[in-house]
Amino acid sequence: MSEQFSIDYLKKILQEKDYKMTGQRKEILQIFLDQPSQHHLSAEDVHLILRNKKSEIGLATVYRSLELLASLGILLKIDFGDGCSRYELNTTDPDSHCHHHLICLKCRKVIEFDEDKLDELEHTIAERSGFKIINHEVKFFGYCKECRESMDN
């Protein structure tokens, strides 16, 4: 639901768990709200964006806030194998399919792909192993269209 993508939603969730709504947390979430998708920001990225906005927030606070937002389910923490954790808005909700990431082995570009299709597999897993699945992370490694074309030459 769109309720999930607002500062008010953050406030509500924080209050429910007795966390405080601080200016820092608000500003950090706002960055993700401003960049609807496509961006997978690292703590360093967020820190830099804040700096450009003249908002000096300590790097340690950025790390702590991202971790908190992820634990609240507002952000998703993902690892693309580039040496740091990256975060994106968690757009997963019961009605929508979540997306996968295609990672180009040549140019390291990350492409989003909207199609889930893992329901059947999840069902098989739950049945056979008794594992209760909360979330999943699917990454495909390969070569993007552009790199494949440049490799043909």
Add this chain to the structure above:
Amino acid sequence: MSEQFSIDYLKKILQEKDYKMTGQRKEILQIFLDQPSQHHLSAEDVHLILRNKKSEIGLATVYRSLELLASLGILLKIDFGDGCSRYELNTTDPDSHCHHHLICLKCRKVIEFDEDKLDELEHTIAERSGFKIINHEVKFFGYCKECRESMDN
């Protein structure tokens, strides 16, 4: 093929690419051969196992060897979000399905699950995005049977 799981295979692959077969590389691969599956070893783990075997191999060499074995397709490098890269034997071959990992959010245990079922999804992706898929990595996060039972109490 079983040929893939031997020191001789390593020797052949190394020679093909003008790498040298050294005692260190042999010993490090042997550790993975000795522990057929279930283990996802970090560089530190491998270094410790070597030390217990009275084989003093420098940590830097362990890192370099693991990286090399992964680049040769003999090992797979995986990130389970615990702060370090882990490796396992690459049992992927054209005929067999590869497996997924179920990661318990409570006890951090990693369970292997043998079922691929991603052919259709891969085909859809290739068709729509022109992305050539080489490999994929699928992780399911949730709660294992044991943790779920202990949480019910």
Add this chain to the structure above:
DNA sequence: ATGGGTGCAAAGGTTTTGCACTCCG
């Protein structure tokens, strides 16, 4: 014999932590 491989220690990068100060509730 020769160039790739190794070991060691130092450097690099990301993330966490201790502590005094701040400010939300």
Add this chain to the structure above:
DNA sequence: CGGAGTGCAAAACCTTTGCACCCAT
């Protein structure tokens, strides 16, 4: 007001790198 949250710097980690020496080929 009181305690959670913050900022800063230091520390903790994992990983990479420079360089002298070693040893497969």
